[in-house]
Amino acid sequence: MSVRVVVADDQAAIRTGLVMILGSAPDVEVVAEVGDGLAAVRAATELRPDLVLMDVRMPGIDGIEATRRLVADGVCAVLVLTTFDIDAHVDDALAAGAAGFLLKSVSAPQLLDAVRAVARGDGVLAPEVTRRVLARLAAPARRPAPPAGLADLTPRETDVLACLGRGLSNAEIADELVITEATTKTHVSRVLAKLGVRSRVQAAIAAQDAGLAP
Incomplete structure (x- = not known):
């Protein structure tokens, strides 16, 4: 059975590239592509994909708020894919319930592996992000x-x-x-x-x- 994906990114060229990468895999199907967070919520709610591949910075509601709504309503998993390697974005995405966080510098095979992993129920973090998250957790001043x-x-x-x-x-x-x-x-x-x-x-x-x- 194919992994069904909604692609959400406000840049048409990037959406096209992502759709091409995902479409190259026989076990992945792009069921919709949208350009803003609200459209992502609407498409996912209607189509019930396995996951949304979600950008962060988009017009209207951003990818973080869209993720929060989708996860809170149990619609589908969300894999955040963004250009911006910013700790606040990582923290906000994870707090919103994203199943993974990747940078757009990820290779095509790595992206496909991440999509499959999230569809299986696993979590995915970019290596750069993982190191920083663990470093913050290990900080001596942090006693949660x-x-x-x-x-x-x-x-x-x-x-x-x-x-x-x-x-x-x-x-x-x-x-x-x-x-x-x-x-x-x-x-x-x-x-x-x-x-x-x-x-x-x-x-x-x-x-x-x-x-x-x-």
Whole structure:
């Protein structure tokens, strides 16, 4: 079954390039392309794709607000793709519930791999972004409170959260904990619900905050 994608970017040339890259893969289908955040919300709500490939800076509502609306309503996953390597954009996108954050300098194969990963329920962060996020988490002055809901996790769910904190995919978690991938997805969903977070990336940050991952 193909991964169904809505492409949202206000620059027509970039949209065309993204559609060409995605269309080159036999397992990916672009179901719509739009030029602003509100159009992205409308298209995704109507078409129910697997994910929206979302730019940040767009007219009307921006990609962050569009992401927040789509994730809050449970419409689909969002993979943010932007030119701007700015910490505030990263933080805002992850807080809005984006499943991933990539820069437009990403290669075509890497973009396709990221789209497939997000469609599987995994999270994706650009390497440059990952390093900075981890550096901020490791800063000595940062002493976050334990994530809300942590005490409500079962031992197995805590194991899953620790794996998320290490950046493992569902398949890798299943292998490590010797469970099925379907069971892994169930545990991940329960972990997200108990922690009150919208994405596995947010859960991974919570795991780092709790000291569950190196």
